[in-house]
Amino acid sequence: MPWLSILMGVPVVGALAVAAVPKGSDKLAKQLTLGVSLVVLVLTLAMAAQFDRSGARYQFSEVHDWIPSFGVHYAVAVDGIALVLIALAVVLVPIVVLASWHDADRPEAKRSVKTYFALILVLEAMMIGVFAATDVFLFYVFFEAMLIPMYFMIGSYGGAQRSYAAVKFLLYSLFGGLLMLVAVIALYAIAAKGTFLQPELLGAIKDPTTQKWLFLGFFIAFAVKAPVWPFHTWLPDAAAQAPAGAAVLLVGVLDKVGTYGMLRFCLELFPDAAKFFTPLILTLSVIGIVYGAIVAIGQTDMKRLIAYTSISHFGFITMGVFAMSADAGAGATLYMVNHGFSTGALFLLAGFLINRRGSQYIADYGGVQKVAPVLAGTFLVAGLSSLSLPGLSTFVSEFLVLIGTFENYVVPAVIALSGMVLAAVYILWMYQRMMGGPVQESVKALPDLNLREKFVVAPLIALLVVFGFFPKPLLDVVNPAVHQTLTTVHAPQFTPAIPVTAEKKGAGQ
Template sequence: MPWLSILMAVPVLGAVGVSLTKSDKLAKQLALAVSLVVLALTGVMAAQFNPSSATRFQFAEVYDWIPRFGVHYGVGVDGIALVLIALSAVLVPIVILASWHDADGTGAAAPPKRSVKTYFALLLVLEAMMIGVFAATDVFLFYVFFEAMLIPMYFMIGSYGGAQRSYAAVKFLLYSLFGGLLMLVAVIALYVIADKGTFMFPELVGVIQDPNTQKWLFLGFFIAFAVKAPLWPFHTWLPDAAAQAPAGAAVLLVGVLDKVGTYGMLRFCLELFPDAAKFFTPLVIVLSVVGIVYGAIVAIGQTDIKRLIAYTSISHFGFIALGVFAMTAHGGAGATLYMVNHGFSTGALFLIAGFLIYRRGSSQIADYGGVQKVAPLLAGTFLIAGLSGLSLPGLSSFVSEFMVLMGTYERYAVPAIIATSGVILAAVYILWMYQRTMTGPTAESVKGFTDLNIRERWVVAPLIAVIIALGFFPKPVLDVINPAVDQTLSNVHVDQFTPAVADKKGAGQ
């Protein structure tokens, strides 16, 4: 069965259906139903995935799309792509449920009423593109999704966001577009230099041998991904975009779209240009570590909840990039798992912050206080999500952060040690934010708050469940990720570069 094509076709058709519905309510229900169907299909597909199979890309489909350019409609997933698709498929229904009133024009800030149908149709289109971008095994197809998915997100931020929305939307689009265009040059050059007449990723692995060429092409791809992820110092668009986007869109932006950057580093930068990746590793490690510490420190200083969460993500993306470029089995698997976990825990943080903001109409931390007395459930779930964000043992992020740090330490001890400070700073920004908003005397404006309603509980419950489940038992996910990471690292020929796990002490430096 062409699973991946179906996964993309269902949301697209759903989007068409949603935009044709008569009433807003029906549009929402249909969108939710479609996203649940996608989730179910993803579940069935994932159950058939065989992690130990010798074929790397499963559910593969390859058709000629534009033979003239050697472009194929080529999709297929390995473990890394599968978990990221699963992440998208889980997040979208939750986001739809959470965004139920985002475009209605209700809420304390009294935003203007906007087109509900368009919002949910854009969400579904975005879902199709998110699945496509992770599933693409053709570099050109990947690029097409990479760029095209900017457009629905651009409209979601620009039409449905906060007061500064059009500035934030344009900044988001132009940063990403600029990175993407540099990547386009690299994509073209890759095709021309490889001279294989095809863009299929498996056939391009290991083709570019000349180290100098590799370096230039690597930079073309890497800058695009570094803007997307975003790594310090390419990050300035993210706080604006995430703060202005409606909470649901912010979840998909930070939780999934940005993962395309780190995913691209792991899949394309490392495997297509292994020598260049090794050459640039020190640079990337430095950027990552700076990002970890910088993101965390700046997050502490934020006065806006959504901006704060966005800066924590910059810190976390530093961890992910660190894990990717450590080029160890633990680092790679940890980074991949982190991509998933970060999606859930940051998603929960953004959504609960969104509920908070919906009630009060302000995203300023100073406008809150003592929420836990009037809305204990809201406060409690916010705390759990936050604790996952600061990597408390027992919650999902801890596992991945630990793996990343361990994997990095195997080869780069000093950066790993510096990065550890990010964990401590995380405790400061999360707990201090919690303290300022949720504890203390109940602020006058907060008195009338209602606790989470049924819909909101349905939004939060699955996220908290996943966070706790993956915190205690990440094995099923790791079992899927590990073979794919090993495969990636063997394409990078990293084993010549690092000793096996048993005798790693000191040898890798």
């Protein structure tokens, strides 16, 4: 059964159906979108259930010629890493749809509601495609094409500065993407294998200098996408101006394509160059961790604050990817998933607050916990997951990244620890200013979460807690794939100075 093609096909067909809904029946369009996204979720779970953890690396593989003249295939397959990221995307989409129920139909916006929901479904198909592609060219096609629906979602449905933010987002990403295109073409030409299939291109580039240049071509595109400091400046604008739902998909899933690309393409295709650039990238990551956290503390706009915390978190992920140890790799992959849920919850709750109060400035809130306890409580849990409180899933991943990095690179790991402390500052201080203290006049009539909103937040909180205590299902899927990646890279594996006899590592193993 062509699982992955079906997974992509269903949302595309759904998007066409939503776009074809007659004018005026917006509710039908929303219900249809929610239904389609739930179907995709169910299908993904059915597929994941059949994933054989001890089987071949790539499963559900489909390979068809697409453009034989260029050696391009329609080739999709998933390993553990891709599978959990696809799962992240398909879980977030129905939640975002439910959360965005009224986002597009503000009366002053005069936008087509069904277009917004059709764009979400198109984006979902592309998100699945980009993680499933095992052909470098196909990956590039999705990588670039998915900018367009997001561009329209920010530009048409965002805040006051939306068109500036949308253009900045598109041009930054396009610029990085075009540099990658040069590297993609050069990879094909130099490898001279007549194919773009990633597994066949492994080890095809031998010359170290060539590897370095091609690595940079890919890495800059991914660094812009992720975003890694200093390529991050588009993210706070885009995330702050995007409607909350689009911001979740942008930061939660789209940006993960960058870190996923580093793991899948930068590391595996150019292992020697990756090792050569590791010190530089670890430096950038550490700067990103500390810089993002410090700047987040100074933000007055809560969406920008969340965006900056993400820059800090992406520092952890890139650090984990390039630390080249099994723990760090697994931690980074897990981090991508958990960060999606944690930041998703924060953005959505911030969106609910903004919808109620009409302001995204922290100073406009105060004492919310007295008038809307459920809202404040879930906000606190989401915030605590962002600062990696033990017991929530983000802690597991951050811990694994730090341990894994410490095995190979002590100094960056030590500096990165400060990021955890700073995280406590920016989250708790924001919570204190917004939710604690005396009730501000303007929030006195603030309603608490309604049923729909509870349905949005509950699954995210549940996932954070469940994977916080029991990350084994995710790690079991991720670990073999990370191991195989590191084998391709020939990374020396860490052996403890004092042999351990008991269970090997910390949480979850």
